Amino acid sequence: METLLAGLVGLLFAAAIYLMLSGVLVRFVFGFVLIGNAINLLIFAAGRMAHTRPPLIPDGQATLTAPAANALPQALILTAIVIGFAMITFLLVLLYRTYSQTGTLDADDDAFLEETGRVAETCTVDSDADADAEVGP
Amino acid sequence: MILLPALPILLPLAVAILLVFFRGDPRRAQAVAMAGAVGHLAVAVALMVEVVRHEVLVLWVGDWPAPFGICLAADMLSAVMVLITAVIHTAVTVYARRDIDAPQVRAGFYPIMQVLAAGVCGAFLTGDLFNLYVWFEVMLMASFGLLVMGPKPGRLAGAVKYVALNLLATLFFITAIGLIYGMTGTLNMADLHAKAAAVENQALLTAAAMLLMTAFGIKAALFPVFFWLPAAYHTLSVPVSAFFAGMLTKVGVYALIRMFTLVFSGVDLALDVLLVIAALTMLFGVVGAASQMEMRRILGFHIISQVGYMVLGLALLTPLALAGAIVYLVHHIIVKANLYLVSGLVRQAGGSFSLKRVGGLYASHGLLAIGFFIPAFSLAGFPPLSGFWAKLLIIRASIESGQYLLAVVAALVGLLTIFSMVKIWSEAFWKAAPDEVDLSCVHPDLSAWMLGPVLALALVTVALGIFMGPVIDFSMAAAERLLDPQAYIRAVLGGLP
Numbered sequence: 001m002e003t004l005l006a007g008l009v010g011l012l013f014a015a016a017i018y019l020m021l022s023g024v025l026v027r028f029v030f031g032f033v034l035i036g037n038a039i040n041l042l043i044f045a046a047g048r049m050a051h052t053r054p055p056l057i058p059d060g061q062a063t064l065t066a067p068a069a070n071a072l073p074q075a076l077i078l079t080a081i082v083i084g085f086a087m088i089t090f091l092l093v094l095l096y097r098t099y100s101q102t103g104t105l106d107a108d109d110d111a112f113l114e115e116t117g118r119v120a121e122t123c124t125v126d127s128d129a130d131a132d133a134e135v136g137p
Numbered sequence: 138m139i140l141l142p143a144l145p146i147l148l149p150l151a152v153a154i155l156l157v158f159f160r161g162d163p164r165r166a167q168a169v170a171m172a173g174a175v176g177h178l179a180v181a182v183a184l185m186v187e188v189v190r191h192e193v194l195v196l197w198v199g200d201w202p203a204p205f206g207i208c209l210a211a212d213m214l215s216a217v218m219v220l221i222t223a224v225i226h227t228a229v230t231v232y233a234r235r236d237i238d239a240p241q242v243r244a245g246f247y248p249i250m251q252v253l254a255a256g257v258c259g260a261f262l263t264g265d266l267f268n269l270y271v272w273f274e275v276m277l278m279a280s281f282g283l284l285v286m287g288p289k290p291g292r293l294a295g296a297v298k299y300v301a302l303n304l305l306a307t308l309f310f311i312t313a314i315g316l317i318y319g320m321t322g323t324l325n326m327a328d329l330h331a332k333a334a335a336v337e338n339q340a341l342l343t344a345a346a347m348l349l350m351t352a353f354g355i356k357a358a359l360f361p362v363f364f365w366l367p368a369a370y371h372t373l374s375v376p377v378s379a380f381f382a383g384m385l386t387k388v389g390v391y392a393l394i395r396m397f398t399l400v401f402s403g404v405d406l407a408l409d410v411l412l413v414i415a416a417l418t419m420l421f422g423v424v425g426a427a428s429q430m431e432m433r434r435i436l437g438f439h440i441i442s443q444v445g446y447m448v449l450g451l452a453l454l455t456p457l458a459l460a461g462a463i464v465y466l467v468h469h470i471i472v473k474a475n476l477y478l479v480s481g482l483v484r485q486a487g488g489s490f491s492l493k494r495v496g497g498l499y500a501s502h503g504l505l506a507i508g509f510f511i512p513a514f515s516l517a518g519f520p521p522l523s524g525f526w527a528k529l530l531i532i533r534a535s536i537e538s539g540q541y542l543l544a545v546v547a548a549l550v551g552l553l554t555i556f557s558m559v560k561i562w563s564e565a566f567w568k569a570a571p572d573e574v575d576l577s578c579v580h581p582d583l584s585a586w587m588l589g590p591v592l593a594l595a596l597v598t599v600a601l602g603i604f605m606g607p608v609i610d611f612s613m614a615a616a617e618r619l620l621d622p623q624a625y626i627r628a629v630l631g632g633l634p
Contacts (some may be wrong), residue, residue, distance in 0.1 A: 020305075028301060032308075039312050046319025073318070076267055080311055083274045087304060090281055094300060097285070098293040112294045 005045040012038035025095055025105040032091065036084040040077045047073030141187055142196040142209040144180040145219050145258040149173060149226075153251035163242040167234050170247040174223070174230040177254060181216075181223035188216035192618070193628035195264070203264070203629050204325035210264035210629050213615035214463065218261040218391055221467055224597070225383045225474045226254040228590035232478055233376040235584040241374065244286045253279035253380070260388050264629055266317065266324040266400075269392065270310055273356070277303055280385060283377045284369065299369035302362065306355035313348035316341065327629035329400045330622060339403075346404045349396055350411070357389030359448060360418040363441045367425065370440075371433040371490070375481030378433060382440055383474030387466055390447045394462065397451060398619040411452035416546045419445030423553040430492050432480045432565070435557055436473070439516065442550055443469050449547065450531050453538050459616035461530030464608060468515065468523040468601060475512040475594035479505070482587055483565050488578035492561060497570035501581065504588060506566050511595040513558040515602070518551045523601035526609070 012034050019031030047070040055068035095105060102111035140147075152173030159166035187194055188211050196209040211219070230250065237246050256275035263269050280303075284296045318324055320342060321332040336342045351362070358366040366386070370378050397407060422442025429435045447469070450462025480490060486502050487495030499506045515522035528551055535544035601608060618624060 025297065025301075032304060035308055039308065039315060042312065043315035043318065046315045076314075076318070079267070079271065083271070086278065087274075087307075090278070091300060091304070094281075094285065094293070094297065098297055101293050107297075112297070 001049045002045050005041055009038050009042045023107045025107055029091055040080055043073050043076050141184055142194050142211045142262055146255050148176055148180055149251040149255035153248040156248040160243055163239050166242055166247050170230050173251055174227040178223040178227050181220045184211055185216045185220050188213060193625050195628050204323045204328035207268045208264040208629055209262045211262055212625050215261045219258050221470050222257050222384055225380060228594055229376045229380045232587050232590045234586045236375050236481060241286055249279050249282040257384050257388055264326050266314055266326055295369040295372045299365045302355055302365040306352045309348050309352035313345045316345040326399050327626040330626055333400055334403050343404050343406055346401045346407050350407050353389045353392045357444050358386045358441050359414050360421050367437045370437040379474040379477035382477045383470040386440055386444055387470055394451050399622050408452050411448055415445045415449035415452050416543055419550040423550045426557045432490050436476050440473060446531050453534050455534055455538060456616045456620060458534035459619055460612035461534050463612040463615055464530055465527040468527045471594055471597055472512040472516050475591060478591050479509045482583055485580045492564035494571055495565050496568040499566040508591040508595050511598050515598045517555040517558045521602045523598055526605045
């Protein structure tokens with residue numbers, strides 16, 4: 001079972017890295033989603049897989065009496081899933097806003113290069129005038 | 138007080154929640170944020186005092202004993218980092234009173250800033266590897282919020298680079314956590330100290346260590362993964378960039394120090410790689426700065442080169458070198474945050490961040506000139522300012538370890554740093570003001586709220602230089618405890634008090 005999972009994790013990593021290395025940022029998001037899942041599987045497999053009972057202590061006992069499943073990796077994965085979800089959501093919104101500003105999501109495009117993408121010099125100290133003039137979709 | 142190690146995290150988080158209700162009222166929000174920051178500082182000082190008295194303070198959260206529960210552990214390194222965080226947090230919050238405009242306050246500047254401070258302190262205080270990951274994510278999310286906030290257009294391309302590369306770092310981090318858990322069955326850092334050394338498959342352990350090194354290397358902006366930093370930092374609002382410049386890369390450095398002293402004390406390959414990377418980081422950062430004419434871009438590249446010194450101190454791994462790295466951390470955070478705050482004042486007094494379009498500030502703004510002169514030449518390593526001693530310790534440690542080439546590189550990078558600082562000094566302060574200054578951008582009256590933190594931090598820099606003896610003694614003590622972490626491990630694993 002662990003061998004199978006290890007192979008799957010490797011496959012997902014390879015696909016995710018391929019997607020992330022592409023210059024198109026939408027593919028980066030897909031790669032990020034894939035690799036997040038691959039890592040969750042990796043943690044799951046690291047906690048050892050076995051066909052055992054849930055880690056519940058029977059009535060009248062103070063400790064586990066029989067071998068039980070490892071609950072910790074699942075807690076770690078749950079945390080990682082929640083964090084990953086928030087990150088993906090943020091990333092999508094950021095890319096959407098970036099697209100409406102630059103008109104492209106190709107990281108090799110001019111808009112993303114250091115010199116052309118530089119900040120227009122404005123002096124906004126204590127001025128509220130242009131504050132709400134964000135570029136809309 | 139048993140809760141003390143948790144307070145530098147809990148207090149800013151509580152203030153952040155409170156601040157959400159004041160978003161529509163900038164004046165009151167500022168007052169509450171400032172009270173919160175001062176409270177943060179007070180708690181950090183109290184923690185420092187207690188740690189000096191008891192060496193290690195441990196809080197087992199929920200009374201679960203280590204290694205089963207998560208613990209917060211404050212040793213000398215953690216305490217000094219928390220204290221510096223609180224100092225910078227306070228300075229930045231005071232400065233923000235005049236620099237952050239109402240729309241940014243409405244967008245949630247103050248609550249997010251407090252969450253960021255809490256996240257940084259959490260990363261410094263936690264004793265659990267997975268918990269460290271969670272604090273990194275808290276920091277990251279808060280920094281994303283501050284990164285995209287604000288009225289200026291054109292910043293999102295830089296933000297995308299920052300976000301993408303930092304997300305990659307967290308992926309490396311969590312992968313390494315999975316591997317380490319699979320090998321040792323524990324994620325408590327003190328527990329890992331013995332269990333990591335006993336792992337049979339040392340090759341896999343080295344792989345996990347290298348993954349962690351890459352993850353923290355991206356956070357610390359080491360060569361060759363520093364590109365997110367110069368792409369993003371000059372697009373931030375000034376107080377935010379000061380806090381980022383002071384703290385965020387240094388959290389990566391702290392994590393590297395913690396990992397390679399406490400957890401992976403036997404992985405030599407990573408240290409050898411770090412030696413080379415440190416030298417290249419120093420060189421590339423300082424050379425990158427030489428070609429820039431925008432004040433915050435110059436400073437951004439100098440963060441990179443300075444981080445190289447700290448990592449060099451870690452990679453040498455002698456007591457003197459580690460002490461040098463700690464002194465460097467303290468010195469650098471104060472000086473660098475201060476220089477970013479000064480850059481905001483230069484923009485206000487001269488009308489631009491670009492050195493070509495400002496000038497004559499020495500004649501018109503004497504106090505600002507002092508406020509720049511002290512941190513800039515401390516950064517460049519002029520005696521008797523703090524940067525001189527920090528560099529001296531690192532260079533001396535390299536010579537004692539027989540790494541003469543690294544000592545030469547470190548000295549050379551110091552010289553090139555002087556070149557950059559003199560460039561800013563002569564362009565912005567000495568040169569006559571250029572003719573075509575856009576007067577609508579110039580606000581010659583600098584607010585005391587902004588000048589105050591700059592001069593206060595400059596004063597701290599001078600004080601650090603003058604009272605360097607006690608600082609070095611403290612750092613030596615901290616370094617020796619890092620290299621021989623038995624007291625830390627006993628305190629964490631020793632069961633409930």
